Each structure stands twice: as structure tokens, then as C-alpha cells.
Amino acid sequence: MTQRVLLIISGGIAAYKSLELVRQLRKRGIAVRAVLTQSAKQFVTPLSLGVLTEDHVYDDLFDLKAEREIGHIQLSRQADLVVVAPATANILAKMANGIADDLATTLLLATDTPVLAVPAMNVRMWHHKATQRNLERLHADGVHIMEPDSGAMACGEFGRGRLPEPEAIAAEVQRLLALPQRADPLAGQPDFARDDLPLTGRHILITAGPTHEPIDPVRYIANRSSGKQGFAIAAAAVRAGARVTLVAGPVHLPTPPGVDRVDVETAREMLAAVAEALPADAAIMVAAVADWRAADAAEQKLKKDGSGQPAPLALIENPDILATLGRHPQRPTLLVGFAAETQNIAEHARAKLAKKGADWIVANDVSGDVMGGDANAVQIVTAAGIDSWPVMPKAQVADKLIEKVAHALTSRPD
Numbered sequence: 247m248t249q250r251v252l253l254i255i256s257g258g259i260a261a262y263k264s265l266e267l268v269r270q271l272r273k274r275g276i277a278v279r280a281v282l283t284q285s286a287k288q289f290v291t292p293l294s295l296g297v298l299t300e301d302h303v304y305d306d307l308f309d310l311k312a313e314r315e316i317g318h319i320q321l322s323r324q325a326d327l328v329v330v331a332p333a334t335a336n337i338l339a340k341m342a343n344g345i346a347d348d349l350a351t352t353l354l355l356a357t358d359t360p361v362l363a364v365p366a367m368n369v370r371m372w373h374h375k376a377t378q379r380n381l382e383r384l385h386a387d388g389v390h391i392m393e394p395d396s397g398a399m400a401c402g403e404f405g406r407g408r409l410p411e412p413e414a415i416a417a418e419v420q421r422l423l424a425l426p427q428r429a430d431p432l433a434g435q436p437d438f439a440r441d442d443l444p445l446t447g448r449h450i451l452i453t454a455g456p457t458h459e460p461i462d463p464v465r466y467i468a469n470r471s472s473g474k475q476g477f478a479i480a481a482a483a484v485r486a487g488a489r490v491t492l493v494a495g496p497v498h499l500p501t502p503p504g505v506d507r508v509d510v511e512t513a514r515e516m517l518a519a520v521a522e523a524l525p526a527d528a529a530i531m532v533a534a535v536a537d538w539r540a541a542d543a544a545e546q547k548l549k550k551d552g553s554g555q556p557a558p559l560a561l562i563e564n565p566d567i568l569a570t571l572g573r574h575p576q577r578p579t580l581l582v583g584f585a586a587e588t589q590n591i592a593e594h595a596r597a598k599l600a601k602k603g604a605d606w607i608v609a610n611d612v613s614g615d616v617m618g619g620d621a622n623a624v625q626i627v628t629a630a631g632i633d634s635w636p637v638m639p640k641a642q643v644a645d646k647l648i649e650k651v652a653h654a655l656t657s658r659p660d
């Protein structure tokens with residue numbers, strides 16, 4: 247049966263991309279019916295949308311003909327998924343507060359069909375506390391939210407807030423349409439999607455990013471971890487319905503909507519935050535924890551003395567967070583470590599599995615530009631064997647890994 251999307255286009259400059267989104271969705275065999283807000287009509291015309299969707303385009307709540315023939319409630323209920331793209335800060339605010347003052351927002355309030363919002367806005371509007379608060383609320387209400395891209399914006403600024411590429415949105419729509427839907431879409435709880443998700447009711451604990459180990463007040467030991475893979479896993483776990491605690495080292499990444507984030511600097515702080523977050527059903531340790539720290543971080547800035555002697559810097563080992571969890575009385579049911587390798591990947595990963603008491607090691611080949619890049623090639627090493635995945639975007643690695651975690655958790659006794 248053809249799957250149907252109700253596409254609500256709100257008024258931002260990114261609205262022009264909705265035409266390409268319609269094309270991408272239709273290419274995937276998905277039927278699209280479009281609704282425009284009044285301000286969206288300043289950016290795209292009902293005519294061009296009508297041609298691409300091969301359907302009537304809706305924009306007026308008081309279009310009596312449509313009200314009589316279809317009605318605003320049916321309009322959204324006939325769809326398998328409601329997609330708001332682009333979702334401006336304004337429409338997100340209305341959605342979060344249940345305001346229904348035009349056709350688009352009335353549909354959103356009246357629907358019990360799953361909703362995907364794809365925000366696009368100026369970087370400052372995105373980071374504004376009010377927007378972030380609205381996103382948290384929407385997430386708690388069960389709305390799926392796609393993280394905007396970052397880059398140059400139409401307004402001349404730079405940062406997060408760009409509408410993701412139509413192809414990426416179409417892929418997300420396809421993924422959501424493939425999720426199990428509630429049996430009776432008309433007679434259920436308002437938090438329709440959350441109950442059905444594979445990790446609903448589970449707590450997933452994730453570490454991400456590097457740690458910074460102080461040498462003196464101005465210097466520290468660090469590494470090149472960007473935190474992207476761990477953050478992507480946290481976002482994927484939320485999408486799968488989990489409660490997620492993300493213990494993050496110093497990185498400049500926005501918190502994925504719905505994630506409980508704890509920021510730390512050092513390995514010892516990371517260990518304390520991880521222990522504090524227990525119990526967890528699964529822990530996925532993605533952080534590149536510094537193996538050593540300065541034995542005595544100096545209170546004053548260290549001075550060179552011109553003697554040409556080695557620096558007065560003694561290093562001692564940091565606690566191993568993964569290994570600590572491996573033997574912890576509250577050990578998570580599933581314990582997953584990451585291992586950065588440049589050679590003999592599987593062999594090293596197997597040794598780590600045993601040494602750290604983990605269930606799986608996700609071995610990533612860092613011989614390319616994985617650190618900081620957007621793609622990753624991983625092998626999942628378990629007692630049962632090795633699962634090698636092709637190179638794919640970190641977001642896709644995250645989704646696949648979370649799928650595997652959900653499968654493992656549901657097929658294990660608690």
C-alpha cells in the first residue's frame with residue numbers, strides 16, 4: 247500500500263527546498279499532500295507544489311469546500327506521517343504550546359499520526375533558550391525532531407540551523423515510515439509513538455568526546471576526538487525511545503534534543519558522572535578518554551628554565567571507565583566499548599573485549615580521517631564473532647548500532 251505523508255511547509259527561506267523534498271519522497275514511492283502556511287506562500291507557490299504532488303494544495307482553514315469534503319482532522323489522519331519541513335521557530339513554538347491559529351497548526355493539534363519536525367532557522371534562533379525548551383517539550387510529546395545542519399546561512403551568518411538536505415529528510419521519513427505503527431491510529435494515547443519504540447523504558451548511558459587533563463592552569467593533555475559519533479549514537483537512542491544520559495568531554499556540539507547531557511573535563515570527572523548515572527540497561531563508551539594525566543597538576547603556570555632538560559612532567563594512568571563498569575556491581579546488561587585501531591583491528595578488539603569485560607567492542611579503523619570526519623568504518627567484535635560494516639555516515643553507524651543494542655536488550659532476560 248502506498249505510504250502517505252502530509253507535508254506542512256512553514257515560512258522560512260528554506261521552504262524552497264520543500265519542492266525538492268517532494269520530488270525525493272515521490273521518487274521513493276511515497277504520496278505527498280502539501281499544506282502551506284500563509285508565510286510559506288511567500289517562498290513557494292501552491293501551483294508548483296500542486297504540480298509536483300499531483301494533488302490539491304491546502305492553505306486555508308476556512309476553505310469551506312475542503313472542510314465539507316475532507317475536514318482538517320481527516321486531512322492529517324489520512325497520512326501515515328506528518329512532516330513539518332521546514333519547521334520555523336514560530337511553528338515549533340506553536341506546536342509545543344498547542345496553539346492552533348491556522349490550518350497547519352490546527353492539523354498538528356488534531357492529529358494522532360506520528361509527526362516529524364525538521365527545524366530550519368537562524369543560528370541564534372536555534373540556540374535561543376525558548377526554542378531549545380520548545381524542542382525538549384515536543385520531544386517529550388513524542389514528536390520526532392531532525393537535527394539541523396550547520397554551515398553558511400541565507401542571512402549571512404554561520405552555524406547550526408540549516409535545513410538538512412532533502413535527500414537526508416526523505417531518508418529519515420522512509421525510516422520512520424518503516425517503524426512499527428500503532429495498530430489503531432484513531433484510538434490511542436496521545437503519546438502515540440513512544441510506547442512502540444524498541445528502547446522505550448530503557449536507560450542508555452553514553453560517553454563521548456575527548457577528556458582534557460590539566461598540566462597547569464593554562465595547559466592540558468587532549469586528543470582529536472570530535473564527539474560526533476557518540477552524539478549521533480545518543481540522538482539515535484532517543485529516536486529509538488530510550489532515556490539517554492550523555493556524559494560528554496569538552497566538545498562544541500549541540501545537545502541532541504531529548505538527551506540528558508552531563509559535561510565533564512577530565513577522565514576522573516567522567517568516571518564519577520558515569521557512576522552517578524547508573525543503573526543503565528546499556529552503556530556505550532565512545533569517549534576517547536586520555537589514558538594518562540599529569541601526576542601533579544601544577545597550581546601555577548610551569549616555567550621553562552632554559553636548561554634544555556626534559557620537562558618536569560610525570561604522567562600517571564587514568565582510571566579505565568569501561569573496565570570499571572565491566573566489574574561494577576551495577577554493571578549494565580549490555581556493555582559496549584569502542585576501540586580506535588590502525589592495524590590488526592579484529593585481533594586488538596578481541597583482546598580488549600576480554601581485558602575490559604565488555605560484551606562488544608566497536609572497532610573503528612582510524613587510519614583515514616575518522617577523527618572529526620563524518621564517516622566511519624566499523625567492525626563489531628563480540629564473543630560470537632565479527633560483524634563488519636561498510637564505510638557509512640556516523641549517523642547511520644549510530645542507527646545500526648542502536649538497532650543492534652535494542653535487539654540484544656529485548657532478546658536477553660533482564
Ligand code: CTP
Nearest residue numbers: 531532533535564565566567568583584585586
Ligand atoms: N576507555 C575508558 N576509560 C579509559 C580509556 C578507555 O572508558 N581510561 C574506553 C573508551 O571509551 C573505549 C575503550 O575504552 O570504549 C577504548 O579502549 P582503549 O584501551 O583506550 O583503546 P584505544 O583507544 O583503542 O587505545 P589502545 O589501543 O592504545 O589501548
